[in-house]
Amino acid sequence: MMGSKATADATINYVLHSLGNADEVSVLAHGVPDTIIVLLAMAALCYGAHTNRAVAAEICPLRPTNVKHLSARDYTVMIEGLPRDPMLSVESLIKGLRELLGSYGEVVCCSLARANREYLQLLRSRKDLKTTLLYLQIAAHRAPLRSKDLSARAKIESKLQGIDAKIEAYCKRPTHERAPCAGTGFVTFNYRADARTCSVDLLKNPRRALQLQTNHGKTVDVHVLLKVSVPPHPSQVVWENLQFTSGTRFFRRLVVNAILLLQCGLSTYVIVQVTHLNVADTLGEYSSSTQQMGTTAWTTLVIILSNLLIFMTAPVYAEFFERDIRTDHRETMLAMKLTFFQLGNAFAAALSFLWTKKGGASGVFDRAWYEQGGATTVLSMVLADIFFINPFVEGMRIFDVFIAKALLAPRALAQQQMNSYFAAENPLYLPFRMQLLLKQLVYGIAWSYAFPVFYLLILCFLAVSVVVDESGLLRTFKGLVTSSDKMYDAAVTQVLPAALVLHCLLAFFTAAHMEMENRWLVDTTNSTNKQHTMLNGPEALGITLRNPAVALAFATVVISVTFSLVFITVFKLSRQRLHSQHKNSSESSIKGVHASFDVEDMAFRNIDHAGANPQLYVPPLTMLLLANWRDRTASLTYDQELRV
Known part of the structure; x- marks a missing residue:
């Protein structure tokens, strides 16, 4: 993948093995492998959706066949x-x-x-x-x-x-x-x-x-x-x-989304500015190593604080303002919001170099974009998550559980309090882990055509995540909120198909722009001329499509969009079909045609003795009144026994 056009000094400023330092857009090196990967991703999505449906039907079926x-x-x-x-x-x-x-x-x-x-x-x-x-x-x-x-x-x-x-x-x-x-x-x-x-x-x-x-x-x-x-x-x-109507909850959700969008816009602006300062200082000829390290340190701190603003406020908005009536829906929406806003920050910072680079054509993924901050920014947005956030912050829990065990547990007033530090509760564990996973998958898949090293980075992240989640779910935390498959459904049937389409779009644009530069169809001096106006014209598109790799990239765009639309439609139709079958089976039961299930005729009053969960829908205050009544009854009985 390394080409003669990339000098040794330029190679330091962008990642090796990228499209930016290739001699040409090759059908064997880029087109065919990427097409195979896209097809495999489609098969994986189908398998994931089918597996999730099967597991959900087994754990929480519409019509249970097991008493448990x-x-x-x-x-x-x-x-x-x-x-x-x-x-x-x-x-x-x-x-x-x-x-x-x-x-x-x-x-x-x-x-x-x-x-x-x-x-x-x-x-x-x-x-x-x-x-x-x-x-x-x-x-x-x-x-x-x-x-x-x-x-x-x-x-x-x-x-x-x-x-x-x-x-x-x-x-x-x-x-x-x-x-x-x-x-x-x-x-x-x-x-x-x-x-x-x-x-x-x-x-x-x-x-x-x-x-x-x-x-x-x-x-x-x-x-x-x-x-x-x-x-x-x-x-x-x-x-x-429950006292809030669906219209009120919808309006509150709109307000929260608007506030988060404003916060995201401000943090994105800050991240873009400090990223440009960091890249300019790194690429500067007269910058010392000490100055570069100092700039990297304070700009990284600003980026972390900008992201923390979203992380700290989004859960508060979700719990205290949005008024969701279901915890599984609340955690799903929280995971999707955090994923969206983080991806917005990351893509804005990387794409901003298309128009702020000092050389090359404006708005083009040419070699100047790779050399002058684009490649560095694309990779820097995920390296911290992969090599620090995932293993140390999420795995070792160095900022919450570790501190609680090391500092708070020795000062506990009672054994029960000390136990709570070692067996911590984290009801937001699932949405935060899901948003981090989706961010890595969407961002890595999107840029993997131009930077194949993302496949290795995603693999490393997933491998470490298995260990992290085993430790978090089985050892570190207890009392996780009973959830449903809504979050996984949203990830597989909405987010990942969109990530696949985004990958194909970026693959086509990066390949087409590189082919334009190779064929001298864009002006690399940043001046406006006739050649530059051909960038988005049909003539330039026709010329670039002569390259089989670009043609394959364009074909994958069409295939991925078609697949995503069909995939989402089929999934929704299959869900409606399942509910329709459940409704028809209910009507059959009404007419006297009962299914041959062992638990079909089991009374609710008997499921406690059969080992099932008999928890009723009782408001907390009603439970308090019942408890007070039982206490008074027990006390009265005790007093009567004493009198006797």
Whole structure:
């Protein structure tokens, strides 16, 4: 791949084995290998999508055939569109919904979400404060507390008293004075066939009338348009966000995306500027090695801080502003946003040298682009992730888990607190790992035609990632959020096909521009003339397509675009077909044609004894009220026994 046109000094400034230092665009060296790789990538995408569908069907099938796969989700329907009027009695709404859906079969549980986000957040705060207070109490039994710990305990006790007072006051309110319905409910049937019957009927006829009562006892008829759907797993429901409508959540998502886009634009501008300063200083004839090292150090720090701005704010926006009602959807959107904005920064920095280079033709991937910062920037955007972020930051966790084990664990107040440092929790582990993986794959695949060394770099990254994820998932962290296959689906069926198309487009442009330079179709003196105007003309395109390598690159563009459109369409149609089959099987069950599944007729009340997951859709505050009632009942029984 090394050519006589690349001098030794120029070779230092861009990566060896790149298209920029090749004598010509060869069909054997570039065209045929890349075409084979593109075809293999298409086959890999098909295999990945098929494998994911098979694994998802085995782990979480639409109609489970194994008792261990059963959960409340298989017996429950999620109802949206319920009235939110605070003047209506929630108890009458529960009763009316039970009567309406009870016509389809026995209802085990009917839970309505209330607009009580404030109190749900208080519950979480109280849990954390009680845990910290427990550690201090354990430490106090072991030795006298220091003044700092005594002050901390007093503050925690004061906060807990305030939170307990608010929650107790809420629980003591009359039911009609509590928060109104949030518009969403979960109805669990005793038999799966009844849940499917309800879903099919409500999908056909969503308009219903409910006979409800106001808080003052007046009976009213309320007409509603119910939306029925398959609920997420109980552990994936974000109860405090159910009070926000889909329109509100959509608007909030737009606002967050606009803010992140603005932040990304600012960070991209900063990254581009400092990258140009670094490259100019590196290529400068009078720059000393000390000056170059200093420039590299502070520009690298600025780039890291610019990316950290996105990493630190995006999770906060997702959790506290967007109001997603599903944790799997929230983590999928977070991973996609981080991937998009990181790729935007990286591509902007690399492509900016097309117009800022001092030599060559403006806007052209000529040899001047490779020599004057383009190649250096393309590679520098991923080397830190591959050789530092992946093995040390993500693998050894030197900035969080390692520090916690080395510094915080020896100062723990109790053994339980020390255990929490060694068995850490990281609910954002999956989205952050996925965004880093997608960034490397998309960026590496996109530039791999011009820089074949990216294939080796991607292989190194994937090999290390296997070890990193085994350590992270099996040793370092515990309590990962129960997720679905949404994130993997989005990666395989949306991001990677787009990466393949991007690879083919960059392959065609880099090959065509290099062929134009070889045929003297572009002006390398940065002046405007007739030759330069031929750059994007059909005549120049026809000349470059005479090279078989460029023609193959153009063909892969057409093939990849066609494949991606067909692939995404087929995937969506296959998903609709599966849901249609599930619906048809549900209708067959309604008509009395039952499938020969061992668990088809198992009642929900019996799945606990069969080893399945019986977790119900119960709001946290309802669980608190039940716990308080059980405590009072147990205390009353104990007092009665003492009297006897």
